[in-house]
Amino acid sequence: MDRRGFVTSGMAAGLASITGGGTALGTLLDRALGPSAGRRDQEALIRLSSNENPLGVAPAAREAIIEAIVDANRYGGRHDEVVEALARHLGVGTDNLTLGFGSTEILQICTQAFQGPNTPLIIAEPTFEDVMGYQDTMPFEVHTVPLTADWQHDVHRMREISMERPSVVYFCNPNNPTGTITDSADIDAWIAGAPETTTFVMDEAYVEYVTDDRYWDSLRWIDEKPNVVVVRTFSKIYGMAGLRLGFAVSHPTTADRLREHTINNGPNMLAAAAALASLEDDGIVARSIAVNEEAKAIVHATLDELGLEYLPTNTNFIMHRINGDLETYRERMAERGLRVGRDFPPMLDHNRLSFGLPNEMDQWASAIRDFRTRGWI
Numbered sequence: 001m002d003r004r005g006f007v008t009s010g011m012a013a014g015l016a017s018i019t020g021g022g023t024a025l026g027t028l029l030d031r032a033l034g035p036s037a038g039r040r041d042q043e044a045l046i047r048l049s050s051n052e053n054p055l056g057v058a059p060a061a062r063e064a065i066i067e068a069i070v071d072a073n074r075y076g077g078r079h080d081e082v083v084e085a086l087a088r089h090l091g092v093g094t095d096n097l098t099l100g101f102g103s104t105e106i107l108q109i110c111t112q113a114f115q116g117p118n119t120p121l122i123i124a125e126p127t128f129e130d131v132m133g134y135q136d137t138m139p140f141e142v143h144t145v146p147l148t149a150d151w152q153h154d155v156h157r158m159r160e161i162s163m164e165r166p167s168v169v170y171f172c173n174p175n176n177p178t179g180t181i182t183d184s185a186d187i188d189a190w191i192a193g194a195p196e197t198t199t200f201v202m203d204e205a206y207v208e209y210v211t212d213d214r215y216w217d218s219l220r221w222i223d224e225k226p227n228v229v230v231v232r233t234f235s236k237i238y239g240m241a242g243l244r245l246g247f248a249v250s251h252p253t254t255a256d257r258l259r260e261h262t263i264n265n266g267p268n269m270l271a272a273a274a275a276l277a278s279l280e281d282d283g284i285v286a287r288s289i290a291v292n293e294e295a296k297a298i299v300h301a302t303l304d305e306l307g308l309e310y311l312p313t314n315t316n317f318i319m320h321r322i323n324g325d326l327e328t329y330r331e332r333m334a335e336r337g338l339r340v341g342r343d344f345p346p347m348l349d350h351n352r353l354s355f356g357l358p359n360e361m362d363q364w365a366s367a368i369r370d371f372r373t374r375g376w377i
C-alpha cells in the first residue's frame with residue numbers, strides 16, 4: 001500500500017474507532033486528500049479575489065497534516081525543524097530566520113520593532129495596506145508616494161523623503177494590488193548607499209511567480225545590512241493561506257530583535273507539518289507556477305480580444321480596466337458565480353482579478369465577453 005493509502009486507511013480506521021462514524025470520516029478524508037478544484041466561498045462564489053492558490057495545499061502536505069493531528073493535543077516543538085528546513089531551502093543560516101503567523105504577523109512585528117512616533121513609514125500608493133493598519137495602536141507618520149507612470153515604486157521620491165530622518169521603507173515587490181515589479185537595480189542602488197537608520201521591509205510574498213528579469217530578490221543583503229528585512233509567506237505558492245505561516249529573513253542581530261516580539265509555542269503544529277512536507281517539494285511549486293501561467297494566458301487573450309488594458313503581472317493576479325463602475329461590475333460578476341477583487345483606490349477604474357484554475361478563468365472569460373455584448377464594459 002502506498003503512503004497515501006496507508007494514511008487514508010490507517011487514519012480513517014483509527015479515527016473512526018474514536019468517533020464511531022466510519023463512513024462520514026472516510027468521506028472527509030477523501031475530501032481532505034482530493035483536489036481543491038471548485039472550492040467556493042460562503043456565498044458559493046468562485047474566489048478570484050484574494051490572491052490564493054487555487055490548487056490548494058500540496059498533496060504531501062495534506063498527508064502530513066492528517067498524520068500530525070494525532071499530536072495536536074500537545075504543544076508544538078517543531079519550530080527548530082521548520083527553521084532548519086527553511087534555512088536549507090533558502091541557503092541561509094537558521095539565525096537569519098523568524099517565523100510568524102503568516103507574513104502578516106511578520107509585518108506587524110516589523111512595525112513594533114522599527115516604527116515609532118519619530119520614525120515615519122514611507123510607502124507606495126497603491127500597495128498592500130497592511131502595515132498602515134498598525135497606526136491605530138502605535139501612532140506613526142505615513143508618507144504615501146504614488147507609483148510611477150509605469151507602475152513601479154517611485155524609488156527616487158521615496159529616497160528623498162527618507163533622507164529627512166530615520167524611517168521605515170516598505171517595498172512590496174512584486175506589488176499588490178498592481179502585480180507589477182520595481183526594478184531591483186534601482187532598489188539595490190538605494191540600499192547600498194542608505195544609512196543604517198533607514199529600515200527596508202521587503203515584502204516578497206509573490207517572489208516565486210516573477211518572470212521579469214529586471215527583478216531579483218533581496219536576500220543578497222541580509223548578511224551585510226541589518227537594516228533589511230525580507231518578508232516571505234507559505235500562503236501563496238504553497239497554497240497555505242489558511243494555515244498561517246510566514247517568515248522573515250534578516251541579519252542575525254535583526255532576527256534577534258524581531259523574535260523578541262513573536263509569540264511562544266509557534267508555529268501551529270499543522271502548519272509546521274504542512275510546511276515541512278511542502279519544502280520537500282512534491283512538485284507544488286512547479287504545478288502552482290504552471291497553472292498560474294495557464295490562467296494568465298486565458299486572461300491575457302480575453303482582455304486583448306476585448307481591448308481592455310491591463311498591467312503587466314508578475315504575480316498570481318492582474319489589474320485590468322473595466323470601463324464602468326467597479327461596484328456594479330463586481331455585483332454582475334457575483335451574479336455569474338464569481339467573486340472578483342475589491343476597491344484599491346485610487347485605481348477605481350480597474351479590477352484586481354486573482355488567477356484561479358483554467359476552467360474558472362474560462363467561466364470568467366465567458367462572463368466578461370457577455371458583459372461586452374450587453375455594453376457593460
Ligand SMILES: Cc1ncc(COP(=O)(O)O)c(C=O)c1O
Nearest residue numbers: 102103104128176205233235246
Ligand atoms: C504583498 C502581501 N504581503 C503579505 C500578505 C499576507 O500574507 P500572509 O499573512 O497570508 O502570509 C499578502 C496577502 O495577500 C500580500 O499580498
